[in-house]
Amino acid sequence: MANTKQIAGAVAFVASIAALDRYVVVESEPSFDNMVFIDSGVFLMGSEKGLADESPVHEVRLDAFWIDKYEVSNADYTKFIEATGYLTESEKQGSGLVFATPAENQAMSLNPKDWWNRVAYANWHKPTGLEAKTQDSIADHPVVQVNFADSLAYCNWLGKELPTEAQFEFAARGGRDGEIYSWGNSPLHHREAVTNHWQADNLADPSVDDGFAGTAPVGSFPPNDHDLYDISGNVWEWVSDWYDPEYYSVSEWENPRGLDLEQSLGSTASIEAMRSIRGGSFLCSDDYCSGFRVSARMPANPNSSTNHTGFRCVKNVKWTEDLMHQLN
Ligand SMILES: [Ca+2]
Numbered sequence: 001m002a003n004t005k006q007i008a009g010a011v012a013f014v015a016s017i018a019a020l021d022r023y024v025v026v027e028s029e030p031s032f033d034n035m036v037f038i039d040s041g042v043f044l045m046g047s048e049k050g051l052a053d054e055s056p057v058h059e060v061r062l063d064a065f066w067i068d069k070y071e072v073s074n075a076d077y078t079k080f081i082e083a084t085g086y087l088t089e090s091e092k093q094g095s096g097l098v099f100a101t102p103a104e105n106q107a108m109s110l111n112p113k114d115w116w117n118r119v120a121y122a123n124w125h126k127p128t129g130l131e132a133k134t135q136d137s138i139a140d141h142p143v144v145q146v147n148f149a150d151s152l153a154y155c156n157w158l159g160k161e162l163p164t165e166a167q168f169e170f171a172a173r174g175g176r177d178g179e180i181y182s183w184g185n186s187p188l189h190h191r192e193a194v195t196n197h198w199q200a201d202n203l204a205d206p207s208v209d210d211g212f213a214g215t216a217p218v219g220s221f222p223p224n225d226h227d228l229y230d231i232s233g234n235v236w237e238w239v240s241d242w243y244d245p246e247y248y249s250v251s252e253w254e255n256p257r258g259l260d261l262e263q264s265l266g267s268t269a270s271i272e273a274m275r276s277i278r279g280g281s282f283l284c285s286d287d288y289c290s291g292f293r294v295s296a297r298m299p300a301n302p303n304s305s306t307n308h309t310g311f312r313c314v315k316n317v318k319w320t321e322d323l324m325h326q327l328n
């Protein structure tokens with residue numbers, strides 16, 4: 001671990017070169033501030049008690065990596081925008097997807113498509129559109145209305161990556177193999193304020209017993225055993241894998257990264273391949289979605305920006321050391 005810290009400065013230079021064929025130029029001094037070191041290890045990924053795409057439970061070995069302690073905040077993302085002039089997809093398109101309770105949009109349908117409205121001018125500045133709070137008032141909230149590319153661009157700027165699904169679950173479990181939640185097996189409704197979630201029985205009945213109907217400032221709830229905040233709840237988080245519901249049957253044992261695009265397209269029979277998101281959001285409850293279960297997976301259109309999906313980044317130790325080796 002110490003060696004990795006010591007070479008961080010040199011790696012910044014290498015990372016800036018590596019990033020040239022990616023999206024944006026990496027800033028000069030990437031740091032490990034507010035990151036948690038996750039040592040290499042073996043864990044049991046998935047669950048036999050969840051949805052079909054969470055099984056079979058399979059053993060996975062991961063190399064060591066660093067992961068952000070918090071979801072990336074609006075204040076964090078502002079630095080990226082100001083440094084690069086990057087324009088997010090929702091800003092280019094002039095709209096983003098915003099959740100509306102069934103009562104608000106007059107649609108009591110159980111179809112999730114009826115809960116989402118495309119709202120003009122909704123973007124990371126104004127997550128729910130023109131009438132949203134000012135950016136200053138949500139500076140410490142997780143950035144949302146960022147699609148997969150918008151999220152990856154931020155991570156690459158810092159010489160980081162999006163976590164793989166396996167890295168996210170390994171970090172979220174914190175050693176709790178076989179358990180349901182990042183905090184153990186206690187049902188969510190038996191605990192108070194363990195994570196920012198939806199506390200009512202249905203989506204037409206918003207409840208704010210945990211203090212937040214929407215996003216909460218990052219770090220408002222207790223961390224997991226790895227000192228990671230909001231690794232369950234608050235906002236869903238983009239991970240790097242293409243989503244495939246049957247991937248666990250063919251997953252590599254070591255450092256799995258998901259199927260490639262062609263395999264994902266073929267498996268889902270979808271015209272548009274989906275990426276995976278993890279961790280659940282303020283819209284999940286134990287009765288609905290339950291995305292904060294540590295094994296829960298969700299497909300998401302990588303081109304879509306919504307007000308309940310953000311991200312955090314990782315720095316891969318082996319990737320870093322390989323670059324140093326190439327440099328020498
Ligand atoms: Ca809440």
Ligand SMILES: [Ca+2]
Nearest residue numbers: 230233235279
């Ligand atoms: Ca989260």
